Amino acid sequence: MAGEITETGELYSPYVGLVYMFNLIVGTGALTMPKAFATAGWLVSLVLLVFLGFMSFVTTTFVVEAMGAANAQLRWKRMETLQEEEDDDSSSASDSDVLAQDSYERAEKRPILSVQRRGSNLFEITDRVELGQMASMFFNKVGVNLFYFCIIVYLYGDLAIYAAAVPFSLMQVTCSALGNDSCSVESDTKYNDTDPCWGPLRRMDAYRIYLAVFTLLLGPFTFFDVQKTKYLQILTSLMRWIAFAIMIVLALVRIAHGRGEGRPPLADLSGVRNLLGVCVYSFMCQHSLPSLLTPVSSKRHLTRLVFLDYVLILAFYGLLSFTAIFCFRGDSLLDMYTLNFARCDVVGLAAVRFFLGLFPVFTISTNFPIIAVTLRNNWKTLFHREGGTYPWVVDRVVFPTITLLPPVLVAFCTHDLESLVGITGAYAGTGIQYVIPAFLVYLCRKDTQLAFGYGTVNKHRSPFRHTFWVGFVLLWAFSCFFFVTANIVLSETKL
Numbered sequence: 118m119a120g121e122i123t124e125t126g127e128l129y130s131p132y133v134g135l136v137y138m139f140n141l142i143v144g145t146g147a148l149t150m151p152k153a154f155a156t157a158g159w160l161v162s163l164v165l166l167v168f169l170g171f172m173s174f175v176t177t178t179f180v181v182e183a184m185g186a187a188n189a190q191l192r193w194k195r196m197e198t199l200q201e202e203e204d205d206d207s208s209s210a211s212d213s214d215v216l217a218q219d220s221y222e223r224a225e226k227r228p229i230l231s232v233q234r235r236g237s238n239l240f241e242i243t244d245r246v247e248l249g250q251m252a253s254m255f256f257n258k259v260g261v262n263l264f265y266f267c268i269i270v271y272l273y274g275d276l277a278i279y280a281a282a283v284p285f286s287l288m289q290v291t292c293s294a295l296g297n298d299s300c301s302v303e304s305d306t307k308y309n310d311t312d313p314c315w316g317p318l319r320r321m322d323a324y325r326i327y328l329a330v331f332t333l334l335l336g337p338f339t340f341f342d343v344q345k346t347k348y349l350q351i352l353t354s355l356m357r358w359i360a361f362a363i364m365i366v367l368a369l370v371r372i373a374h375g376r377g378e379g380r381p382p383l384a385d386l387s388g389v390r391n392l393l394g395v396c397v398y399s400f401m402c403q404h405s406l407p408s409l410l411t412p413v414s415s416k417r418h419l420t421r422l423v424f425l426d427y428v429l430i431l432a433f434y435g436l437l438s439f440t441a442i443f444c445f446r447g448d449s450l451l452d453m454y455t456l457n458f459a460r461c462d463v464v465g466l467a468a469v470r471f472f473l474g475l476f477p478v479f480t481i482s483t484n485f486p487i488i489a490v491t492l493r494n495n496w497k498t499l500f501h502r503e504g505g506t507y508p509w510v511v512d513r514v515v516f517p518t519i520t521l522l523p524p525v526l527v528a529f530c531t532h533d534l535e536s537l538v539g540i541t542g543a544y545a546g547t548g549i550q551y552v553i554p555a556f557l558v559y560l561c562r563k564d565t566q567l568a569f570g571y572g573t574v575n576k577h578r579s580p581f582r583h584t585f586w587v588g589f590v591l592l593w594a595f596s597c598f599f600f601v602t603a604n605i606v607l608s609e610t611k612l
Contacts, residue, residue, distance in 0.1 A: 127412065131422050134413040138402060138426050140354050141409060143433060145278060145481065146399030147361075149538045150434060151441030152450040153395040156388030159381045159442060165389070166396055166434060173400035174427045176550055176590060178420060178579035179558035180248075180406045185240035185577035186561035187251050190568065192239055240575045245411040248404055248553070249498065255560040265499040267548040268404065272492040274541030276524035278534060279485045282453060282477050284327035285532040289456045290474035292320050324532060331482075332525050338486035339493060340517040353480045360476040361437065363469065364458060368440035371463070379443040390604040391539035393597060398542030399434065403550050420580060452534035453477055493520040543601040551594035559587045 129137075154162040246254075252264040292314040310321035318326075371377055402409070410419065441454060451457055458464050459474040493516050497507070507516075531537070558579065565573060579586075 128414040129412055131413050131415055131418070134410060135422050135426050138409055138423070139430060140357070141405055142400060142402045142426075142430055143357075143361075144399075145282065145477070146395060146401070146538060146542070147434060147437060148454045148477065149395050149452055149535050150399055151438050151445075151454045152447075152452060152535055153388065153392040153539070154438040155379070155381050155442045155445075155447035155450050156385065157392040158384035158388070159439065161384040161386070161389060162392055162438065163435065165392060166438075167431060169393075169396040169400060170427055170431045170434075172590065172593060173397075173402075173550060174424060175579070175581050175586060176403055176554035177406065177423055177427075178581060179554040179587075179590075180403050181242075181410065181419060181423070181577050182575055182579045183251055183255070183554070183557040183561045184242050184246060184407055184410070185575045186565050187246040187254055188242050188244050189239040189565065189575070190254060191244055191246070192241075193568070238576050239569070239573075240577055242411055242416055242577060245407050247407050248557075249495075251407075251557060251561075252553075255557060255564055260556070262499070264553060265495055267545055267553065269492060269495055269499070271404075271541065271545035271549050272488055272495065273524055274537065274545055275488050276485065276492065276520075277527040278537045278541065279481045279488065280328065280331065280524050280528035281532045281537060282534055283331050283481050283485075284324050284528070285534065286453055286456065286474060286477045287327045288314070288320055288324040288532075289451070289453075290459055290471065292323055325529060328525070328528055332521070335482060335485050335489075336521050336525070339489040339521045340513060341490075353483050356476065357480055360455065360473055361433075363473060364455065365437060365440055367458060367464065368444040371444050372440065377443050378446045378449070379441075381442040381447060390543070390601050391535050393601060394539030394541065394543035394546065395535065396542070397546040397550055397597070398538050400430075401542070401546055401550060403554055416577070419577065452532075489517075489520055493517055496520065540601075543597060547594050547597045551590050551597075555587045555590040555594070559584070 157165070249264065249268075252261050256264060310319065310324070312320050314320045314323040410416070413419065437454075441450065441457075445457055449457070455473045455476050459470050461470070464470045464473070496516050496519065497512070506512075527537075565575060
């Protein structure tokens with residue numbers, strides 16, 4: 118993400134890639150979706166979810182096409198460089214014996230290389246070219262700076278969501294458990310931030326204590342390099358699917374036994390603003406597609422596999438959200454859906470209650486340092502000047518500090534996860550998911566035509582190849598910006 122070409126890594130099958138992509142997309146946003154569904158109404162939510170899933174699929178195919186075009190340019194440049202080196206070698210040799218030996222070696226090597234070059238498709242995706250590198254290839258200087266600005270804002274929003282979600286989950290679970298050991302609390306009890314938690318400490322005080330501990334424990338990783346290991350991915354993925362499966366099954370059981378409390382409205386336009394941002398955030402994957410799809414061993418049916426992934430994700434989001442809104446009353450659904458299962462009348466087994474209540478703590482905590490390091494590296498790339506290096510203080514203190522401080526301050530001021538996810542998705546998320554892929558594919562098509570001729574066909578070109586789709590995506594992105602901004606202004610005016 119910092120804009121460099123990185124190693125492709127170990128190859129895996131298309132179906133493993135499908136699973137990885139599913140795990141990437143289905144994350145924190147899914148946990149905030151049930152409340153957004155209940156607020157906007159089930160019919161509006163369903164229509165918007167399907168439409169936004171389709172739009173995300175369109176821009177995903179745009180990014181894949183741009184990846185193919187970027188690989189073609191890099192491959193062509195390497196071939197030109199190799200040809201120039203061979204020409205220089207042949208022109209510089211003066212000794213007849215050397216010339217004869219050189220001719221013999223080239224006769225042995227060049228035919229094989231030539232066949233390989235001509236037989237291989239220029240647009241085959243073999244190099245992992247991140248979005249930042251593609252932006253530098255196809256955008257001008259202003260476009261590159263805007264790209265990094267958008268990425269940085271999105272990552273700040275991501276970190277703020279993570280920094281708020283972990284302390285909020287800990288506060289909800291521990292305050293309820295310590296204050297009600299007998300589990301006699303009413304199921305519809307509402308808590309305020311000013312309610313007591315531990316003796317004289319209020320719930321908000323507990324939340325901020327947890328935030329401070331979270332920052333002290335995970336914040337230092339921002340000052341160093343950290344990588345997510347394979348085993349950590351397996352563990353967090355396993356925990357995620359156990360948690361999602363438990364929640365869906367418990368909600369279905371309650372509904373089947375006639376204990377479903379939810380009566381969601383058909384439509385409520387006042388909730389569309391947050392739903393829009395939450396859905397955009399929940400389909401976010403475009404920024405990680407190069408690292409995700411490049412190692413896929415066979416890309417012959419890549420578009421079909423991506424389409425299948427989106428169908429499965431839509432089905433999963435629908436199942437999770439609809440079981441939630443018909444199981445729980447809309448006003449009782451919490452920002453973090455797992456916390457609805459911390460109630461004794463919903464889950465009788467204490468171990469399951471604590472597992473679901475603390476599930477975001479474990480999974481989000483492992484992602485926070487990685488996102489923080491990614492954001493720090495993007496800051497460095499944005500201000501980097503070729504041939505220059507940063508002083509030690511700037512490199513090791515200033516960049517990590519400006520990475521860590523803003524999201525922690527935002528989390529200190531609010532733990533309204535639905536709004537944080539909604540705003541992050543509706544603004545920075547819209548830029549990454551719609552605007553950047555649309556401009557990337559438009560400019561890479563022009564560049565490909567100029568470089569390789571109008572008859573050249575990118576084997577990874579999007580099914581939505583007409584320029585109409587680029588304009589439609591940009592129009593939709595502008596509509597999202599306008600709608601969310603107008604809705605926020607009108608809401609604040611009423612208040």
